Amino acid sequence: MLASIRRPTFEELNLSTGKRARLYDMMYGHGPGNGTLMLLPIDQGLEHGPIDFFDNPDALDTDWVLRLAVEGNFSGIAYHIGLAEKYHKEYAGRVPLVLKVNGKTNVPPDDNSFSPLTSSVEDAVRLGASAVGYTVYVGSPAQDRDIQQANGVRRACEKYGMPLIVWSYPRGSAVKAKGGQDSLYAVDYAARVACEIGADIVKLNVPHSETAPEASPKPYNTTTMSEIDGLRKVVKSAGRTLVLVSGGSKLSNDDTVHKARIAMEAGCVGLIFGRNMWQRTWDDATAMAGRMHDLMKEFGQ
Amino acid sequence: MLASIRRPTFEELNLSTGKRARLYDMMYGHGPGNGTLMLLPIDQGLEHGPIDFFDNPDALDTDWVLRLAVEGNFSGIAYHIGLAEKYHKEYAGRVPLVLKVNGKTNVPPDDNSFSPLTSSVEDAVRLGASAVGYTVYVGSPAQDRDIQQANGVRRACEKYGMPLIVWSYPRGSAVKAKGGQDSLYAVDYAARVACEIGADIVKLNVPHSETAPEASPKPYNTTTMSEIDGLRKVVKSAGRTLVLVSGGSKLSNDDTVHKARIAMEAGCVGLIFGRNMWQRTWDDATAMAGRMHDLMKEFGQ
Amino acid sequence: MLASIRRPTFEELNLSTGKRARLYDMMYGHGPGNGTLMLLPIDQGLEHGPIDFFDNPDALDTDWVLRLAVEGNFSGIAYHIGLAEKYHKEYAGRVPLVLKVNGKTNVPPDDNSFSPLTSSVEDAVRLGASAVGYTVYVGSPAQDRDIQQANGVRRACEKYGMPLIVWSYPRGSAVKAKGGQDSLYAVDYAARVACEIGADIVKLNVPHSETAPEASPKPYNTTTMSEIDGLRKVVKSAGRTLVLVSGGSKLSNDDTVHKARIAMEAGCVGLIFGRNMWQRTWDDATAMAGRMHDLMKEFGQ
Amino acid sequence: MLASIRRPTFEELNLSTGKRARLYDMMYGHGPGNGTLMLLPIDQGLEHGPIDFFDNPDALDTDWVLRLAVEGNFSGIAYHIGLAEKYHKEYAGRVPLVLKVNGKTNVPPDDNSFSPLTSSVEDAVRLGASAVGYTVYVGSPAQDRDIQQANGVRRACEKYGMPLIVWSYPRGSAVKAKGGQDSLYAVDYAARVACEIGADIVKLNVPHSETAPEASPKPYNTTTMSEIDGLRKVVKSAGRTLVLVSGGSKLSNDDTVHKARIAMEAGCVGLIFGRNMWQRTWDDATAMAGRMHDLMKEFGQ
C-alpha cells in the first residue's frame, strides 16, 4: 500500500542557494553522482570509544579511513572537529566533509541523553565542509536543551547556506517505556521531528516494524508491517527531508547489501554505513563499496 | 449575566504599526476578511508525532494541508520552521504564515512541561510571516524558564512589529492537583497570563465550566456555568488579548460547528482548528471550512 | 523608643539625575504631590490569577482600574508589560507608570520561589515609565538566580536613570522554618536586603511584630513590639531606601485607614494598596482614595 | 620553625599599573599609610541580616559606620552596591571604597553555598573604588559556578586595573566532613585557592591549628601548631597574595588586639575587622581603631 512513496526531487527541497550548492556537490559531484548519497561516518571513536576498532585495528588510523573514502568513491566522510583538523587537509576537495558538530561518550547511562557541541557551523564553513551533522535524542527528558541547541545550529546553517543532516535517534527512559528506540513508533516520530525542526537530511535506523510493542501508543501497538514498508512509512513521515539509513553494527555481506537495497527501494536518498565499511579489511571494504555503487545506479534521480 | 461580553475592536488593541499591518492582513486581507480569524495549525507532527496522521494519511503530506489552507480560504497556517522552509514557498502571499517558534515531543512525562525554541522571530521576519506562535505552559514548575523565554520572544516581536499569538496551556503536576488543565480555574488563569505577558492573541481550550473540581481554589471549586458562559468568562479575563479557540481532537461535524458558534458568540476572534480539519478527507474538510465561513459572516467587526 | 525614626529626605537619597527626575515626578508631580506616594498595583492577575477579581468583576477590565488611578489621583500605577502595552496609551502622562518587570503564577508550590523577568528596563524606558518594580524572594533557595537577576535590573536602572522599586518578600522553606514570612525577623531582613542590593524604594508587608516566633533566630525569638514599632524597626533597617507598605488582602474601611496611618507615622514614604482599592466598588474605592489623600497631607516633606 | 615568613613586598606583587595605583592609595595614602591595611567591612546586613546590629543599633545607620571609618582613619570601607550608592558620595576621597560584588543571605542552609553577584567591577570603576571584594566558597559543591563567576570578576579586574580581594571561605557539606571550615586543612586550602585563581589580597579566618581534626586528610589530621604558626602556614600558602585576617564575631578588647598582633607577626598585611569595630560604641570603637594604628606602626614595609 505504501509502494508509491518516492523521495523528494532536488528541486522540491526549496533549498537556499548556499545549501543547494553544497548539497549538489555531494549528490552530483562525488560518490555515485546521480542524486544518491553514500556517506562514511567515523564518529564512533567519540561515541563508543576505540572499542569499535578492535575488529579492524587499521581503522584506528583515520588516514586509512580517508583512503577508503577516496578509493571507495564515497559522497562524503562524516567526523568530528579533531579528526577533520588533523586528517582532512590532504583529502580536501577529494572527498566532501560532513562536520559532525555534537557528540558525547557512552560511558554514563543514557536515560537523559544529550549530545553537546564539539564544534560549530562556523568551523564547518572554515574547513570547506559540504554539510554539518547534528544528533537529536528524540524523546529524551533533555529535549529542552537539545531542541534549543539544534535551533542554534539550524539558524547558523541557514545563515551560512550549510546543509543540515540530523542524526535522529530516539533515546531515554520514556522511549524505552513506549516500545524502545527501534520501534516503528519511535523511529517514525524521529523522522518527523527532524523534518519539523528543519533538517535537510535525516539519518535513521531501520525500524523494527515487523513487531508491534504492546507498550507503544495506539495504533502503533497493533500496527505491523514488513521491513521495507516500515521504512516507507518513516520516509513519508520525513516529508521533504531526505532519509539516510544507518548501517549500525556489522552485518554479513549479503545482509549489508540487502539493507542498502530496501533502503533505496523505500525511497531513501542513500546510506551512511560506518562499521559495516571500516570494520572490514581493505579488500572487503572496497569490494563492498563497489557493490553499493552498483546498487546506487538503479536509483538515480 | 456575561452576555454583554464583546471582543475588543481592532483599534482598542493599541498595536504598533508593524503588528497592525501584519495582523490586519490576516484579519481583513485573508480568510473571512471581516475581522475574524480562521487559522489552520499543523504543528502536531512535532507535538504528538505522526500518530495524528493515521486517520487521514494524506495530511502527512504538508503540501496537502497547504492546499486545504488555500482552498478552504483560511486566514493563516501555523507550523514550525522545518515545514515553513520546505513547503511555504509556493504558497507565500496566498496564505499567511504563523511561524510556531517553540515546541517539543510528548514522549517524556509532562509534569514539568517546557517548550524550547525551534526558531526565532527573526526567522519569522525573514520568511514574511504574519505572526509567531509561542506555547506557554501556565503553572508548570518550569515557569521560570518559560516566562523568561516568552519575554525574549515578546521583546523581539515588539522590535520587529510581529504579532504574538500565545498557545496558553495549563500544565504540570500542580495544575493536575488543582482541578486539571481544562478546569475553569486553569483556563481562566491561562487567559489572564497571556494578556499579562503581552500576547496579542491567545489560543485557549474551551474550559469545562459545567463542573467545578473540588480541588480548584475557592470560589472556582463551587462555581459552575454553561459552556458558553465559561468561554465568556475567559474572554473577559483575556482583556484586550483576542481569543482563539482550539479545536482539540476530532469531533463530529455538528459538534465542530457547535464549538465554533459558541466560541464566536462568547466573544472570541476566531478558531484554530487543526485535527478537526485535516483529519477529515479533502471533501469533508473543504466542506467544513465552508460551514465555518458561513458562520464567520455573522461576526464581522 | 523608636519614635525618632523619620524617613530620608529626597536629597539624602543621592539619586542620579535621571532617577531624580522620574521619582520627583511621581512624588511631587502626581498623587498627593508632597513627597509621599500612593501607588496602585494591578499585577495580581499574573501573581494570583483572575481569582482576585471575583469580588469586583469590574476590575477585570484594566481600563476601569486606570480610571480609578486617575480619578483617585494616585502617584502611579504598577503593572506588567501586557497591560502596559494594551492599556496605558490613553493614560500616558496622566498617571505615572511603574512597570513591574518580573512575575510568576502561584500555581506551583513556592518552596523555591523565583520570579522570572516578564519585561525589561528598556521596555520601561520605551514606555515612558517613572520606575520599575522587581520582586526579590528573600531567603529562597533560589536566591542565587534571584540576586543575579536583580543585579541585571539594577544595573540597567543605573544606566537609564530609572528608579528601582523592590517588592521584598521573604519566601521559601527556610523562611517558614525560621518563623514565617511575616515575622519581624523575615521582614526586617527583607528590608535590609533591598537596601543592600540597591533598591531606591522597597515594598514591604507590615511585620507581625507583636509575637515572636520561637523558630526565629536570637534575639528575634524573644523580641516583641507594637505593630508601629515593628514598622519603625524595618524602616530603620531599610536605611536610605524609602519604604512602601503593602495593602495585602482586603480589609474593612477603618482597618485600611489604620494601616495607612501607622505606615506613615512609622516613617514610610507611602502606600501600595491594590486589592484594598480595586476590590471595592467605584464609589467605595474613590472614597477610600480620598481618605488616603487626606491622611497624606499630614506627612508632606 | 615558620618564624622566617615575611609578607611579600609591594614590588613582588607584579601588579599592573592600574592595580598598583589603586592599591598604593589604600596601602600608603590612607589608614596607617605604611604598607599595612585596616579595612572596615559592613556587608553583614546582607550576609546575616539586621541581626548583627542589635548590639549597637547606631550601626544600622551606615552613615555612622562611615564616620567611624573616617574618624578611625581606616584604609578603606567594604560594602555592597546599595550602601555604596546611597552613602559613599559624601565620603568619596576621604575613605577608599572596596566594592563587595557578590553576596547572599544566610536564610537557606549552606551545604551548597554560592554567592551571586550583586554588582560588577564596572560599577566599582564608576564609583571610583580602590578594590573589589569577591567571596569564594572553597570546597562547596557549587564550586563549578563559583570559580567560573570568580574568573569573570578577575578578568574584569585585570581589564580595568582593579585590585581583587577574595573573601576565601571554606564551606559546604564536604568541608564539614573533612574537619570543618576553621580547620588548618580548610583554611590552608582556601589560602592557596585564592592565590591560584588570581586574588591580589585574600581575607581569611584564623585557622584553629591547635587541634587536628581526625577527619582532615593526612597529614593535617595529625598536624598541630600554635595559633601564630597556623597563620604563618596559611600566609605561606597564599604566596604573593597578601593576607587579611577576619575579625569574626565580637571579642573582648584584649582578645581583639591579640588577634591583630599575631596576624601582623605572622606576615599578614592587615586586618578586616567589622563586628569587632561597629558593634562597639562610638568611643570604644574609635579607641580600638587607635590601638590598631599603634600596633600597625610596628609593621610598616
Add this chain to the structure above:
Amino acid sequence: MLASIRRPTFEELNLSTGKRARLYDMMYGHGPGNGTLMLLPIDQGLEHGPIDFFDNPDALDTDWVLRLAVEGNFSGIAYHIGLAEKYHKEYAGRVPLVLKVNGKTNVPPDDNSFSPLTSSVEDAVRLGASAVGYTVYVGSPAQDRDIQQANGVRRACEKYGMPLIVWSYPRGSAVKAKGGQDSLYAVDYAARVACEIGADIVKLNVPHSETAPEASPKPYNTTTMSEIDGLRKVVKSAGRTLVLVSGGSKLSNDDTVHKARIAMEAGCVGLIFGRNMWQRTWDDATAMAGRMHDLMKEFGQ
C-alpha cells in the same frame, strides 16, 4: 605486536601557523630541543591543596619551582592564572608558559566531576603563553557541560593559534563501574576523546593494562598487555594528538626513570612530571631533570 607505533611527525600534525610557531618554540627552542617535551606542572595547589607541599615545603614558593624549571631546562611550566600573573614575569622568555585554564578543588566528591574555567585563551595570549591546558573528565555525567566548555576553549585556540593540551582524565561513577579510571578501557577512551575534540597534545596516565577488570566492556575485560604495550595502544588511539605521560604521585628515582623510558619507547612525545620533580629536594630534582634530558636525547625526531 604494537612495536611499530611511532609518534606523528611535527609536519603530520597539520597545525595552523600560530599553533606551529608556539609549539615549535616549546619542542625545538626550549628543553631537550629535539622535538620531545618535558613539562613541569604546578597546578596541584588548586587541585589538591597545599597538602602536596608537605614533603618539600620549598615548593610552596612558586619562585622555587620556576628556578627549577629554568635550572632543569624544562620545555615549559604549566600553572593557573594566579601563579602566572604573580610569578612568571621574571621568567618570561626563559621558560615557556602553559596556562592551565580550568581547575577545581578536590574537596567535594568527584562522582560528577567538572572543572570550571579559571582563565581564558585570551589571558594566555596576553601573557605570551606557548599553549593552554584544559582538563576533560571523560565519562563524567557532567560531560555535557565539559565538552561544550572544551569546545569554547578549542575554538579560541584555533582563533588565536594557541596549542591546546588536554588533561584527559576518566572520572565519575560510571567510570568506576566499568573498571576504574586507570583501566585500559578508560585511558584508551580518554586518549581518543582528546583527539576527537581537537587536542593537539593529550596528557594521560599510564593505563594499568596488565590486568583486565571484569567490569570493563568487552573485549577490554579479557585484554591484558604489558605496561608498554598498554601505552602503545593508547598512543595509537590518540592518533595525531601527541601524548604526554603524567608522573602522578612520587616514585623512587629508578621507577621515575623507568616510567619515562617506557613512555618514550611507546611513542609518547614527552613527560609532564610534577610531584616527581618538585617533591624532591633541589639537588635531587635537578639531578632527575638531568637524567630525563639524557633519556630524551635518544628520542629526537
